[in-house]
Amino acid sequence: MTAEKESDEMVVTPWEVSGVVDYNRLVEQFGTKPMTRELLDRLERHAGQLHLQLRRGIFFSHRDLDWWIGMHEAGQPVGLYTGRGPSGPVHLGHLLPWFFTKYLQDAFGADLYFQMTDDEKFLIHPELSLDDTVGFAYDNALDLIACGLEPERTHIISDVNHIGHIYRLALRVAKHVTFSTIRAVFGLRDSDNIGIIWFPAIQATPCFIQSVREGRNVAVLIPAAIDQDPYWRMTRDIAERLGFYKPAQIHAKFLPGLGRGGKMSASMPETAIFTIDPPEEAAKKIMDAFTGGRPTAREQRELGGDPSICTIYAYHYYLFEEDDGRLAELERECRSGDIVCGDCKARLAEAVKRFLVDFQRKREKARDSLDQFLFK
């Protein structure tokens, strides 16, 4: 779905995503496995339907997903882990894997440990205080809850406030991880602060916390964007030495921003749709977005547009056009020039506004149940 410009060199690490992302090359580079028809069939069997993000290859790669499903099929307990770095409001790019996580929770009856890395965000951002990042953690939790997760099976961890529950486990992890490893995996330097160097130990703990609490090994699956993969490679390397299973992973593509190229990023607020954006403001961002259309409506009608580089089409594709038939029709209309960008944007803007009104209502309601979701 993203723009293809061969000149832009691809960089995908936990701390930078830039250039044109070639997902097939990432699978090779990272040594992960592509999703297969057989895996999709098994997921569909358990869930009763195939999630849009599976049908459309948004979750496109994995490590040990077959094993994780197999554990469930063998009657073993399975868990889920994902998280969020709470440094500001949540945008649609963040929601993407959370919606998918809810689908997995429903399909597998799995407990979800959701980590708010309020310690990491404090350590990384000079301008943020602990009150800021912990505040964002609780605020962002409302977004997670609004995705429809189950309170009985969801455990939201604030690293800072729940450190008493995870410090022992983090120490056990840290004892097996050297600075050399961290330097290689995360690109850290001698000039980085000692909190950031320590943090990967904290980040690993939700892979194992359910096993510790239940006193038996639980197979854990991490749904997350592919740039987070290095964290779990390190965790996988040490898991068995600590007596735990290696966490499995399922990797998502990045939701593009509304500008030309790049993933949706909170650091470019004009190209990101935040869940707390007033719907009209979000609609305006969409009307200003970069498209695959022609300079004029007339040229568009004559020559057609290019949905493969269009952010508007991407939003229909990733999130807002659930119906595969209607999506195919939209693509055809674009390429043939039957629809012009203004109309296509207006159609998306309407869908986004409807979504935000509904989501913001759920988000406000989440305040009442927040406490039930917090890690205890």
Added chain:
Amino acid sequence: MTAEKESDEMVVTPWEVSGVVDYNRLVEQFGTKPMTRELLDRLERHAGQLHLQLRRGIFFSHRDLDWWIGMHEAGQPVGLYTGRGPSGPVHLGHLLPWFFTKYLQDAFGADLYFQMTDDEKFLIHPELSLDDTVGFAYDNALDLIACGLEPERTHIISDVNHIGHIYRLALRVAKHVTFSTIRAVFGLRDSDNIGIIWFPAIQATPCFIQSVREGRNVAVLIPAAIDQDPYWRMTRDIAERLGFYKPAQIHAKFLPGLGRGGKMSASMPETAIFTIDPPEEAAKKIMDAFTGGRPTAREQRELGGDPSICTIYAYHYYLFEEDDGRLAELERECRSGDIVCGDCKARLAEAVKRFLVDFQRKREKARDSLDQFLFK
């Protein structure tokens, strides 16, 4: 008091003490200040008497002690901080600064934050589990309590169990400390684990925790052996950036072991007297100790001994002969050959046995009040 062998190169760091320690040179090297008559007079004025460890120059150096006393004299709150790495039983070398800390607590009415670094000891020692080090923390706390500290003014911190109280503060410290600094100050390497690299942030927190809890800056003094100085140099460097006072320090010499040279060390149990040693066993260690005597009693009577290299004399000096007059008499008797090593050892062994019987009684009694001393 320690043996003088010019060939043994002096090494004094938090992770190694070896060679012949020249304390005057340490004051120069570390850039600390020697204790002065004026400071001793001020301490005596507040305490009502001058502690043996001050009279005999065992606490021999400081940083900002004059300022710390001045804060107390100006009616400002003052605090104390010391600690212990709980990797095994406590020996007399550990007790030395704790007795002195009790003297300071009484003299200045100061709160003491006492840190049990059960996280650090777990991270350093491959063979120790968290249950081991946390277990030692609570066991060693009995020794601290047996030194006579006040329950209302003493707060024993288990890093592992009380992390919830100190993690925020540790993160604030960590944000200002780079790996370059840690590498330089503590001699850490790329092959060290990321827990050990993080630990100095935890170690700094008791310098500031009273200020945080009371919502006002409290001047803190750290009584500890001189080898711990680098920890506090790092802490002093960042204190003001966090809005706290730099911690003051008062530095002790090392209690020698019972063997030839070196400080008392738990890793050489035959040369260390543990508080849980059966008194008769401790007495036997003393009878086997290295002395400054002559090969035979006859030569001793003719030529006299050398108390300056004698571990037995050191124990009288550091701990067991409170009376300065009797100590001077003992030194004279040794040098003149009026006393032979066997008799001098027997005299110390008796004193140590009496001490252990009494201390072990207090130590058992401490189980009843342990909970009152724990950090809440």
